[in-house]
Amino acid sequence: MxxxxxxxxxxxxxxxxxxxxxxxxxxxxxxxxxxxxxxxxxxxxxxxxxxxxxxxxxxxxxxxxxxxxxxxxxxxxxxxxxxxxxxxxxxxxxxIQRLDNAALTALAGLDPAADKFAYFTGANSGALADIKAKGRDLLSSTGVLDALLKLGPVWGGSVRSPANSDVGLVDGDLNTITVAGVYTLSGNWANTYAGAASVATTGTLVVLQRSANAVFQYFYRDNNQVFRRNTVNGGTSWTDWTIVELPVVGTASNSAGFPAGAIIERGSNANGEYVRFADGTQICWGTGTTNVSTNLNNHFGSTSGASVTGNALISFPATFSNTNYSVSVFPTFRGFTVLGAYSKNGANAAVRMGVSGSTANDVPYEWSAYGRWF
Structure with a gap:
């Protein structure tokens, strides 16, 4: 029936x-x-x-x-x-005719196991690969946002170089790295913060892409410096690299001519006080006392009369990078004059002073120096 x-x-x-x-x-x-x-x-x-x-x-x-x-x-x-x-x-x-198929034969030769899935390795061959719970969870995502939520903290491992990131990039020139992502840089690279020439570069590059033409690059050096630049024409031309995220007050430093520390550094020691700026400017100041006891007649002119002179070695609280600095001495004693700095180096300056009269004296003075620390 x-x-x-x-x-x-x-x-x-x-x-x-x-x-x-x-x-x-x-x-x-x-x-x-x-x-x-x-x-x-x-x-x-x-x-x-x-x-x-x-x-x-x-x-x-x-x-x-x-x-x-x-x-x-x-x-x-x-x-x-x-x-x-x-x-x-x-x-x-x-x-039955459909069952007589090389692809089905390849699959039939596999032994099913937990957390495995089958895939083809050739026209008539297959194999098994792992697919763990997290992989299955990702495959069930309803969209990109859902997949990101399932990924959680996605920066869990080391990033790759551009050439090894499977996005069609080649190492060696930062002007060509326009695909959004995070990359590790090592070896020689052109068009870095140091200039167009290819130089040894180590750090992490973050690329943000607002559109096909608008791309932003942030480069994190291993010494905590951060540089950024951008292009609006897909990498044909770029703005200059600029350094970012400098603290206002702290220890000023530089690397390859770029500030690497704070914008302003303020300090003092037994030699006096100083301030350094991120652009390389340095100002030092302090006080001192020197003994003038060497008799010198008529050094101010034929009728100036007798005077006594002495030398003062002014040691700076912070070293200047060269001798192209200006040092000034201000008397706090009547009849005092400065004959000039006759010897200078980055750490100190020797200054000759004089006082009218013939009596030896301990002469107090104030001083300041302006120059560069790099």
Missing amino acids: TIPYVTGTVSVTAGSAVVTGSGTAWATALIAGGFFGLDSSNGNPVPILSVDSNTQLTLAKPWRGTTAAGQGYWIIRDTAYLQQQTVNAQALSTY
Whole structure:
């Protein structure tokens, strides 16, 4: 006895031969024909003319009942003249032929195991690879945002060089690194903060891309310096590198001519006080006392009279980078004069002073010096 096919529900329209299914699989079930009817008393059983798809069939006669939707139904397959058996045999033959396939043979040779998935290594070969829970979780993402949420802290490992990041980049020239990402730099690179020439460079490069043309580069040196620049034409030309994130007050330092520390450094020691600026400017000042006891007659002119002189060695609280600095001495003693600095180096300056008269004295003075620390 034929078992009725009753999967899903149907909709019928009065006077129409077309039946629409929902949740049905008429073609897949190999229904070749038969009789169609509703579970209700609406209409009479009607022969099936054709099965058009899994969700549509055509009746041999228009539906004689009323229009109805979401109805339970039944189909009795037609087994007369071996029609159904012939269709089944043809389908079975087709399926068997499909099984005689090198790709299926390759998969059949694999041994399934937990946390593994199959993939093809060639036209007729396959293999298994790991797919852990996190990988399956990522594959189930509904979009980029969902994937990022599943990734969590994505900066968990070391970054790669541009050439090894699988984004089509080549190492050696920062002007060509325009793909957004984080990269490690080592070896020789051109167009760095040090200039256009190729020089040894070590650090981390962050590239931000607002559009195909608008790209920002941030370079983090291993000595805590941070530089940035940008292009608005996709890398054809770039702005100059500028240093960022300098503290206002702290220890001033420089590397390759670029500030590497604070903007202002203020300090003092036994020699006096000083201030250094990030642009290289240095100012030192202090006080001192020197003994003037060497008699020197008429050194201010033929009628100036006697005077006594002495030398003062002014040691700076911070060293100047060269001798192109200016040192000034200010007397706090009447009749005092400065004859000039006769010897200078980065750490100190020797100054000769004089006082009118012939009596030896300890002379107090104030001094200041202006120059550069790099």
